[in-house]
Amino acid sequence: MSKVKCLQIIFLITMQATDLSFHRIFLKTMFMGLKLGVSSRKMSYQERKRVIKLSANIAMAVAGNGMNWSRALIIRHAKHEKNKVLLRSLLGRKRYESITEPGLPLNFTWQNMIRKMRFRRTNSILRRGAHASNGATARVIARSMAKKRTRTLKSLVPGGESLDDFSLLGETIDYVISLQTQVHLMRLLTEVLSVSNLSPNTKGGIS
Amino acid sequence: MEKEAFFGNSTVINWQMRSPDAAASLPNMNSGHVNIVWDQTIDQRAKFGSALSSLVSSPSSNPPAAAGGGDSVVIRELIGRLGSICNSDEISAPSSHYHSANNSGYSTPMNSPPKLNLSIFPNPAHMPFSADPGFVERAARCSTFGCSGGGSHGGEQFIFPEVGKLGNAPEESCGSGNAKKRKAVMKGKGKEAPLSSSITAVTNPPKKASVGGLTAKRSKPSEKTGIEEESARQDGDAASKKMEEEKIAKPPEAVKDYIHVRARRGQATDSHSLAERVRREKISERMKLLQDLVPGCSKVTGKAVMLDEIINYVQLLQRQVEFLSMKLATVNPQIDFNMENFVNKDMEIHQNCGLLPPQPVYPLEATASSFSFANLAERTPLISINGLELQSQVNPFSQPNLSRNLTMQLPPLEGFADTACQLGTFWDDDLRTVVQMGFSQNQENLFSSQSFQG
Numbered sequence: 086m087s088k089v090k091c092l093q094i095i096f097l098i099t100m101q102a103t104d105l106s107f108h109r110i111f112l113k114t115m116f117m118g119l120k121l122g123v124s125s126r127k128m129s130y131q132e133r134k135r136v137i138k139l140s141a142n143i144a145m146a147v148a149g150n151g152m153n154w155s156r157a158l159i160i161r162h163a164k165h166e167k168n169k170v171l172l173r174s175l176l177g178r179k180r181y182e183s184i185t186e187p188g189l190p191l192n193f194t195w196q197n198m199i200r201k202m203r204f205r206r207t208n209s210i211l212r213r214g215a216h217a218s219n220g221a222t223a224r225v226i227a228r229s230m231a232k233k234r235t236r237t238l239k240s241l242v243p244g245g246e247s248l249d250d251f252s253l254l255g256e257t258i259d260y261v262i263s264l265q266t267q268v269h270l271m272r273l274l275t276e277v278l279s280v281s282n283l284s285p286n287t288k289g290g291i292s
Numbered sequence: 293m294e295k296e297a298f299f300g301n302s303t304v305i306n307w308q309m310r311s312p313d314a315a316a317s318l319p320n321m322n323s324g325h326v327n328i329v330w331d332q333t334i335d336q337r338a339k340f341g342s343a344l345s346s347l348v349s350s351p352s353s354n355p356p357a358a359a360g361g362g363d364s365v366v367i368r369e370l371i372g373r374l375g376s377i378c379n380s381d382e383i384s385a386p387s388s389h390y391h392s393a394n395n396s397g398y399s400t401p402m403n404s405p406p407k408l409n410l411s412i413f414p415n416p417a418h419m420p421f422s423a424d425p426g427f428v429e430r431a432a433r434c435s436t437f438g439c440s441g442g443g444s445h446g447g448e449q450f451i452f453p454e455v456g457k458l459g460n461a462p463e464e465s466c467g468s469g470n471a472k473k474r475k476a477v478m479k480g481k482g483k484e485a486p487l488s489s490s491i492t493a494v495t496n497p498p499k500k501a502s503v504g505g506l507t508a509k510r511s512k513p514s515e516k517t518g519i520e521e522e523s524a525r526q527d528g529d530a531a532s533k534k535m536e537e538e539k540i541a542k543p544p545e546a547v548k549d550y551i552h553v554r555a556r557r558g559q560a561t562d563s564h565s566l567a568e569r570v571r572r573e574k575i576s577e578r579m580k581l582l583q584d585l586v587p588g589c590s591k592v593t594g595k596a597v598m599l600d601e602i603i604n605y606v607q608l609l610q611r612q613v614e615f616l617s618m619k620l621a622t623v624n625p626q627i628d629f630n631m632e633n634f635v636n637k638d639m640e641i642h643q644n645c646g647l648l649p650p651q652p653v654y655p656l657e658a659t660a661s662s663f664s665f666a667n668l669a670e671r672t673p674l675i676s677i678n679g680l681e682l683q684s685q686v687n688p689f690s691q692p693n694l695s696r697n698l699t700m701q702l703p704p705l706e707g708f709a710d711t712a713c714q715l716g717t718f719w720d721d722d723l724r725t726v727v728q729m730g731f732s733q734n735q736e737n738l739f740s741s742q743s744f745q746g
Binding site for chain 2: 130134138142227230231235238254260261262264265268272274275278279
């Protein structure tokens with residue numbers, strides 16, 4: 086009985102608060118993914134985990150619609166053959182194809198291309214300059230450190246490789262917020278599920 | 293608006309309007325104008341050739357020109373004269389000479405010194421400009437316009453002439469007591485320059501600054517005044533040419549957005565450093581946002597450390613997701629069955645909620661009623677407490693500013709875990725610590741849970 090209550094608490098919260106579109110969409114997609122993906126009991130633990138994680142990520146991407154990272158995340162997951170069926174059913178065929186259709190890379194524009202080329206050029210110039218000065222000043226070191234970290238961050242944020250510093254930060258902000266929400270909701274879900282699954286066992290003797 | 297004014301033929305008026313509020317001392321400003329004008333008239337002359345030179349007629353300035361030998365004294369002298377010319381009504385008179393709609397801005401500059409230029413500035417630094425085709429091209433299109441703000445004496449704060457105009461003004465002061473050269477660059481917005489007499493300020497590149505003796509320093513941006521986003525490219529090199537071409541390609545957007553930038557004393561004021569400064573400012577703004585978002589990041593300083601924190605946090609969150617999905621996978625094989633229930637109940641409750649007032653401003657009421665709706669009589673008090681807690685946690689979310697509140701909302705969750713999940717308390721370890729402890733811990737949990745259920 087407590088299971089039902091907990092679930093209802095969660096859903097009342099998420100469904101009532103009309104502003105929480107992110108939460109609602111996330112949970113909806115997540116449940117759909119779980120329902121579609123984790124259907125059989127024969128699934129191995131690893132497999133189940135993979136599907137759950139996939140559906141959580143996709144749910145996040147769907148809920149954070151419109152941002153660069155969400156598309157990149159979907160595309161990244163869509164690369165694996167195993168995920169394709171679930172992805173297609175989660176996103177709907179039309180959207181799935183519109184996102185994952187092969188062609189120019191994500192957010193490709195010629196301007197970006199040109200900018201990237203320019204960036205590379207300036208990079209090489211900088212490097213040469215740093216070499217020439219030879220006395221590695223603190224500023225040069227700090228800059229290279231920041232650059233290195235920026236590169237790491239780019240690899241962490243989906244679709245971040247093709248972004249410049251400024252938009253990378255914007256994407257990062259959005260991505261972090263979404264991740265926080267995702268973690269929060271998944272934790273909530275875990276707790277509810279663990280309660281709901283444990284309670285029948287503990288109360289199994291009684292009922 | 294300034295823009296329309298610029299597009300009209302009233303450039304001269306604008307210029308006059310601008311000059312008074314730009315600076316306190318007119319003569320010096322005018323000196324700036326004059327300098328610019330001279331520099332550019334070289335180019336323009338090259339371009340326009342005889343046609344303009346025939347139009348040019350200002351007898352007053354010619355004699356000094358002949359006498360001038362590139363000396364600053366001469367320049368000052370000229371400045372004095374030209375200053376008076378600029379401020380006087382003569383401005384309008386020369387402009388009337390120009391029959392065509394375009395380039396009314398040429399009026400004073402062109403009139404006064406065209407002959408002077410070559411003699412006064414034999415300086416090789418100017419040569420690149422005249423030689424550069426891009427520059428000539430631009431010069432042909434736009435009229436020169438000089439406007440400098442700022443104090444008369446070197447090192448005072450530089451004020452950009454006007455909002456919406458691209459003012460880009462490298463500030464240079466020549467040595468100590470010499471005539472101050474101010475070069476202000478105004479960039480007209482119009483790509484329609486030929487038609488609309490837009491004013492472009494083209495200044496000399498940094499080379500000139502070195503001549504002046506003071507090199508512009510870069511320092512941090514502090515304030516902003518009106519500068520058009522696409523600022524005038526001052527360098528006469530190919531890059532500027534390219535930019536110019538780009539601008540030609542898309543005039544409409546160029547008009548729209550501009551950023552206010554004000555350079556402080558000692559700051560570089562050429563467009564590149566200004567643009568760079570704006571960019572840095574925007575980046576630091578976002579960094580600040582991220583700082584608020586990432587816990588424990590507010591104390592650190594330095595971009596690298598901050599990025600480190602952000603990276604760590606993102607990685608932590610990703611690992612948490614990983615962990616949570618593992619946990620969800622371990623929760624039960626019955627998960628599928630539950631999901632069925634979930635989704636059905638989800639819909640059901642959602643519909644129930646639809647019956648309730650759609651705007652639960654304070655959702656507590658709504659939850660209470662819906663609980664009674666669900667016929668959960670026996671444990672209603674506890675649940676309502678839970679509901680209250682949860683609502684209070686979730687409430688911040690309903691505010692539009694999601695980003696701020698997200699961080700606040702995570703901690704209380706554990707409170708919920710304690711109250712609601714009394715039975716499953718062994719899961720209630722702090723998730724983060726568990727995550728950091730790694731997979732092995734989780735495996736233990738997994739086994740324990742399975743044995744527990746089995």
